[in-house]
Amino acid sequence: MATLLARNAEVLVTMDGARRELRGAGLYAVDGLIRQVGPAAELPSTADVVLELRGQIVLPGLVNTHHHLNQTLTRAFPAAQDAGLFDWLTAQYPAWTRIDAEASRVSTLVGLAELLLSGCTTVFDHTYLYKNGNSVDVQIEAAGEIGARFHASRGAMSVGRSRGGLPPDEAVEDEESILKDSVRVIDRFHDPCPGAMTRIVLAPCAPFSVSADLLRESAALGRARGVRLHTHLAETLDEERYTLERFGVRPVEWMDRLGWVAGDVWFAHAVHVNDAEIARFAQAGCGVAHCPSSNMRLASGIAPVKKYLAAGVSVGLAVDGSASNDGSNLLLEARQAMLVARLERGLRRAAGEQRRGDWMSAREALELATIGGARVLGRDDVGSLEPGKCADFFSLDLGAIEYAGALHDPVAATVFCAPTRARLTVVHGRVVVEDGRVVTLDMGPVVERHNRLAAKIARG
Ligand SMILES: [Zn+2]
Numbered sequence: 001m002a003t004l005l006a007r008n009a010e011v012l013v014t015m016d017g018a019r020r021e022l023r024g025a026g027l028y029a030v031d032g033l034i035r036q037v038g039p040a041a042e043l044p045s046t047a048d049v050v051l052e053l054r055g056q057i058v059l060p061g062l063v064n065t066h067h068h069l070n071q072t073l074t075r076a077f078p079a080a081q082d083a084g085l086f087d088w089l090t091a092q093y094p095a096w097t098r099i100d101a102e103a104s105r106v107s108t109l110v111g112l113a114e115l116l117l118s119g120c121t122t123v124f125d126h127t128y129l130y131k132n133g134n135s136v137d138v139q140i141e142a143a144g145e146i147g148a149r150f151h152a153s154r155g156a157m158s159v160g161r162s163r164g165g166l167p168p169d170e171a172v173e174d175e176e177s178i179l180k181d182s183v184r185v186i187d188r189f190h191d192p193c194p195g196a197m198t199r200i201v202l203a204p205c206a207p208f209s210v211s212a213d214l215l216r217e218s219a220a221l222g223r224a225r226g227v228r229l230h231t232h233l234a235e236t237l238d239e240e241r242y243t244l245e246r247f248g249v250r251p252v253e254w255m256d257r258l259g260w261v262a263g264d265v266w267f268a269h270a271v272h273v274n275d276a277e278i279a280r281f282a283q284a285g286c287g288v289a290h291c292p293s294s295n296m297r298l299a300s301g302i303a304p305v306k307k308y309l310a311a312g313v314s315v316g317l318a319v320d321g322s323a324s325n326d327g328s329n330l331l332l333e334a335r336q337a338m339l340v341a342r343l344e345r346g347l348r349r350a351a352g353e354q355r356r357g358d359w360m361s362a363r364e365a366l367e368l369a370t371i372g373g374a375r376v377l378g379r380d381d382v383g384s385l386e387p388g389k390c391a392d393f394f395s396l397d398l399g400a401i402e403y404a405g406a407l408h409d410p411v412a413a414t415v416f417c418a419p420t421r422a423r424l425t426v427v428h429g430r431v432v433v434e435d436g437r438v439v440t441l442d443m444g445p446v447v448e449r450h451n452r453l454a455a456k457i458a459r460g
Contacts, residue, residue, distance in 0.1 A: 005047035015384035029391035032428035061121025061392030063373025065289035068321030069111035100132035114328035119394035128155030153203035206232040235269035287314035287376035294320035316373030362415035
């Protein structure tokens with residue numbers, strides 16, 4: 001039995017049903033699961049690991065609902081810096097097809113380290129290129145090594161340029177092998193139990209790179225095996241034009257016809273949707289991974305997040321792939337979500353649309369980054385600090401410059417004032433970041449190796 005006691009936090013944000021924020025509080029965990037949350041006097045006085053959190057704010061570990069960790073190898077890629085999605089993808093596909101198992105392992109470690117350092121403890125990764133021995137296996141191994149809770153996708157692309165898709169033919173796989181490998185990784189890795197550190201998601205890439213057959217077959221397999229489904233959708237107007245021209249319908253209608261608008265599905269982006277499509281998402285129970293930085297970076301548009309929330313659609317936050325953000329700081333992403341929702345409000349008002357109650361607050365942004373993301377991933381065991389839930393949390397130092405002058409509301413300041421680095425991050429009761437450094441792995445050599453591999457991949 002491994003016990004952990006974290007105590008005396010200045011403020012502990014529970015994200016429980018009552019959204020309690022406790023002063024001078026902490027938590028006690030046994031074998032990675034929370035037993036008690038409350039003031040020090042009510043908690044046990046000792047444990048195997050004791051963490052003193054005086055002067056710190058504690059929050060539930062953040063949940064990232066969409067990423068492409070391998071893209072850390074092509075961040076700020078010169079040919080893709082000032083381009084919209086389709087040109088941006090086309091500029092990078094050749095480099096990505098050169099990613100091998102080692103490059104995948106190292107880039108997964110780098111991306112996860114960056115997320116853990118920003119307080120993110122649960123990560124969904126959407127990898128869809130498996131060439132040169134790259135596999136789901138190496139990523140899951142890397143996540144275990146560094147200590148992140150990991151939802152890995154068996155993503156895929158199957159429609160290359162010669163068949164009307166966007167990616168080059170050498171980047172795609174045949175559908176039989178994709179489905180065969182999907183079955184293999186579900187058998188080998190998927191853990192449906194509460195507290196799971198590893199889950200599998202089936203994630204054909206996007207309407208312009210996979211076939212109707214693969215989408216149908218993946219949905220059938222996912223449902224037969226209790227595995228969730230994910231894809232990119234309605235990210236850009238180029239994509240909308242593509243499905244209208246090729247399939248005669250808008251992206252959401254295309255997915256609906258294939259059985260993909262359902263409660264076990266969440267979509268990345270979902271920027272270009274109309275009110276009827278938002279209502280359809282709400283009715284079906286599918287979720288949205290909101291990626292504000294990426295949507296701004298690629299000039300894709302602004303997702304109608306306040307409308308989603310008003311309609312009852314589950315929304316989580318995501319940094320998106322490392323090459324379209326180009327950072328992996330989920331705490332900053334919460335701030336971007338708050339700011340871009342306010343920008344959207346301003347633009348609508350400027351266009352003459354009057355709406356009430358559509359400010360996104362700092363606390364609402366934190367909800368998206370925690371409990372909202374957990375819901376999108378289909379988890380009720382992470383995203384809040386309550387007895388029975390996983391001991392996934394992080395702390396920030398309230399003595400830091402970023403909080404100076406903002407201590408009348410440290411919770412709101414965590415979003416408004418842009419603190420960037422967790423002091424402590426704990427996943428399933430294991431300390432992975434301490435004093436603002438990853439402690440499960442020596443990151444220096446990993447970064448050095450990553451830079452060498454990135455140069456090699458870019459060179460070709
Ligand atoms: Zn993406």
